[in-house]
Amino acid sequence: MPIDQTSPIEVTALAWVPPFARGFVRDLRVRWALEEIGLSYRVRLIKGTGGMARGPARPENYLAEQPFGQVPVYREGALCLFESGAIVLHIGAKDERLLPRDEAGRSRAIAWMFAALNSIEPQTFTLTAVTIFFGGAPWSAEARTALTPMVAQRLAHLSAALGDKDWLEGRFTVGDLMMVDALRAIPDQALVVAHPNLADYLARGTARPAFQRAMAAQLANFIPDQTAA
């Protein structure tokens, strides 16, 4: 769906981020979920903080919407939600294409969402932190060497769980949406490519038209660099 500024659903996104973060800001997951079920949304651009701080003035009371000052915030009528996981789960509950209706299927899809966010991302986040945020620190390379086997082991387990299935529970769910998004953010993609089935899975996920539209929309929303200062 195109972005529609008259949509009843509003998603916040960052007005500008440095090149390395483009395509990786977490509103992408929310846009992707909405695209999968054909729901339009409007975008409210928010000035970031720290190295992301360019663009229009930051809303004065944004912490009341998002306790940690991050994006995305999701609004739909009186509902105001934060945390991309909670938002994607809320969107998933709207449509069987994202979240099966039977209890077992639903619970398993949610289990994979949590697995992406809590058994894969904390490890890969740590690796991203020492690689990117602390890449200049004298201890960065050593920390990376120590952490990499932890990530590699998790990915080996994930590869075994996926096996030769297209999606983690056979059919696409919000669990796959989160897992694909977690995998593509790993700074050293060789760790993923080491498992051909995971590499195929990642390619399958990011080839989905809904992902492509979400990605294009996030990238198109950043204000141009020359006007960003």
Next chain:
Amino acid sequence: MPIDQTSPIEVTALAWVPPFARGFVRDLRVRWALEEIGLSYRVRLIKGTGGMARGPARPENYLAEQPFGQVPVYREGALCLFESGAIVLHIGAKDERLLPRDEAGRSRAIAWMFAALNSIEPQTFTLTAVTIFFGGAPWSAEARTALTPMVAQRLAHLSAALGDKDWLEGRFTVGDLMMVDALRAIPDQALVVAHPNLADYLARGTARPAFQRAMAAQLANFIPDQTAA
């Protein structure tokens, strides 16, 4: 509720862990949620891996139950669930005392669950990793110094969001259960104590009889050190 080995609900737990991990293994969250709503459960003790590997033989096909080989796994009839977040959400859906029934209240409680797991724990997990798992590495102290301000900032935001409320949304929910569990695992508790309202919140959470029962049950289940080798 006492553990009841005839209960229809089964939770896996580690048979033995080193002293520093006791009380922090993630079946605690699941036990706590069950205790809050008075549901009994049976325990299946699993031999851990690595430094946790003591006790009875590990089930041969445990990875089919838990893709990353961790605890807890939750069984209830035909349902087999993994990831403590997904399990606590499943238990929460059984009872209004854990998860409000109205959509807004329900979504907000879930948002705080995800906040605990994804906006607090990844930062604190990184700090735990460099403090405990890599405490002997020459770069550990420097990494800790670099990471601590990230954790401190998140806790400052959390403190502001809590304000003078007893619980994050006024009444206790699964969001508080997860947040309290995330806060108590921070290795440097001075970071929490720096915010009197967070320190009180943590004390309020861990003083709940259901938490106390869950903790006692986890500790009681570890096989004695002298028989653990």
